Amino acid sequence: MQLRFLGTSAGVPTRTRNVSALALTAEGQRRWTLIDCGEGTQQQLMRTPLSAARLEAVFITHIHGDHCYGLPGLLASASMAGRQTALIIVGPQAVRDYLEAVTTTTGLHLGxxxxHVDAATLVDNPLTLSDxxxxxARLSHGVECYAYALEERHVEASLNVERLKAEGVTPGPLxxxxxxxxxVIDEQGRQLSGADxxxxxxxxxxxxxxGDNDTPDLLAPICQDADVLVHEATYTEAVIEQRGxxxxxxxxxxxAAFAERxxxxxxxLTHFSPRYVSHPGATPSISDIDAEARAHFGxxxxxxxxxxxxxxxxxxxxYRCE
Amino acid sequence: MQLRFLGTSAGVPTRTRNVSALALTAEGQRRWTLIDCGEGTQQQLMRTPLSAARLEAVFITHIHGDHCYGLPGLLASASMAGRQTALIIVGPQAVRDYLEAVTTTTGLHLGxxxxHVDAATLVDNPLTLSDxxxxxARLSHGVECYAYALEERHVEASLNVERLKAEGVTPGPLxxxxxxxxxVIDEQGRQLSGADxxxxxxxxxxxxxxGDNDTPDLLAPICQDADVLVHEATYTEAVIEQRGxxxxxxxxxxxAAFAERxxxxxxxLTHFSPRYVSHPGATPSISDIDAEARAHFGxxxxxxxxxxxxxxxxxxxxYRCE
Incomplete structure (x- = not known):
């Protein structure tokens, strides 16, 4: 499963970081899903092998512009490129209101x-996509905001050899x-179903x-058995203290402390305030975020x-592969 | 007066051309105006010396997304950067409806x-900005669409030497x-006003x-005495014929024929269909647009x-300077 970051800046884009968007591709699949869609996401996609024609679903964490203002343009461009396949949009109800308002006021006709799937309904009832x-899980950020737990569906199968032996099924091509x-029908004339x-x-x-979140512990239930957590680290403690x-x-x-617990x-970590820059010696720097997190997470x-x-x-x- | 193209593609962005936006800066002024604001305009601005803090007015030609979907993000980012100065937004009424719908549904609070100025009112009553x-002028494009005629205000003055001589004002520092x-008060004790x-x-x-327009002749009245016309040339004739x-x-x-007449x-020319590419030998090519226009415009x-x-x-x- 591949995660491709399309935007990693908080609030506003910078020269090196666009606003939030993250693409997830299941192994060997051409279908993919998008989590958040800040302005300029369709431009970022042109720098990847991904095509909006193969996009199966979009998940929006919350209604703030840096997480959704790229959605109307992405949809309009997909339509102009001839897309006809329905697209699933998951998010708070506000996302639906926003898209309906934009399509109405700008005369956007999609092909x-x-x-629309209300993210609130997926707290108890998972949504099943192709892969x-x-x-x-509901987070805390002033507006309705969610975390999405994405689990792969198609895990390779091994054979229940113990059961086959116990039932006397002779080893072979069968x-x-x-x-x-x-x-299949075995030597003894029994009908056997692979599923068993x-x-x-x-x-x-x-x-x-x-999505954006000031209360990491809200993630505890949904993070059980998770391999990876992708979460914002907008600030360091020093900057929060300075801002008040x-x-x-x-x-x-x-x-980081939550992830350790x-x-x-x-x-x-992603969604960094634009004040954290990448060039060496700058203050504050992205390396401050890295150092602060490492002090709390092993x-x-x-x-x-x-x-x-x-x-x-x-x-x-x-693994980071690109 | 400088024109800076921020996006020159029609409908959808390409790897080398973003969707429509054009910045106009008056000589030596830090204030500037923006004409159209497709998605990604704020990202393009980061590649120029222009800052949204100094933006005086935005003119939107029409409500199609490739001309206005960058507006909410531009406004949000200007606000986050601390802008407090009011911003003039000129366009069809639909632009106001769109912005109000987006700010309402996404909880966007601007500082x-x-x-809002209705572009229809400027057909007869010009809007006066700083520079x-x-x-x-109303154009023809299916939806309400406009051309903007922008005229500089502060032309250098020369002296009315004939009048000065006729009135016997002695040449000198005065x-x-x-x-x-x-x-000033001259040697004869007369009070003279420079304005005279x-x-x-x-x-x-x-x-x-x-803006987008299928009837160039609608521009005839507003193009009288114009030094430059900036207009879309989305297609060549061959492609229009092929598309039907x-x-x-x-x-x-x-x-081009209109400009000649x-x-x-x-x-x-700008706003080229993405099918026209720039690399040599490609078909159809941007050079096809150039050649077709040159055949009709001297x-x-x-x-x-x-x-x-x-x-x-x-x-x-x-002159092209960059």
């Missing part, structure tokens, strides 16, 4: 349907057909992508960059 | 006022003070920036590119 299932899920003899070869990969407010955001320290193995820590690609492999480990 | 006056517009002795040194510069529709747009031939000295013809800067000098000639 495909939008299937993933998705649940939500075992391979059962592993592929076929229904298949076991998942491993646990499914699971990642949580959170966290503006509904987490510091690097707070989200929750026993997470891997944490990706697992694998990564800081997102625009167009960075991370691979969550079948062994549940996250 | 400055928007002063320019602006009139409009003439210089009158030229600067001061009120100043003449404009030249005609004011005037440019017309048009002009989709409410002009061909290079049609707008209107006696315009300078024409800048004046100075230029094709816009993203981030290209044109200077309209005091001698009314347009």
């Amino acid at each position: 495909f349907d939008l299937i 993933i299932t998705v649940r939500t 075992w391979g057909r059962l592993q592929r899920g076929e229904t 003899y298949r076991l998942p070869a491993r646990t499914p990969r699971r990642l949580v992508v959170a 407010t966290d503006n509904g955001h987490s510091s690097a320290a707070r989200i 929750a026993g997470l193995a891997q944490l990706v 697992g694998a820590l990564m800081l997102a960059e625009d167009l960075a690609v991370f691979d969550l492999s079948r062994d549940h480990r996250l | 400055f006022d928007l002063i 320019i006056t602006v009139r409009t 003439w210089g003070r009158l030229q600067r517009g001061e009120t 002795y100043r003449l404009p040194a030249r005609t004011p510069r005037r440019l017309v920036v048009a 529709t002009d989709n409410g747009h002009s061909s290079a031939a049609r707008i 209107a006696g315009l000295a300078q024409l800048v 004046g100075a013809l230029m094709l816009a590119e993203d981030l290209a800067v044109f200077d309209l000098s005091r001698d009314h000639r347009l």
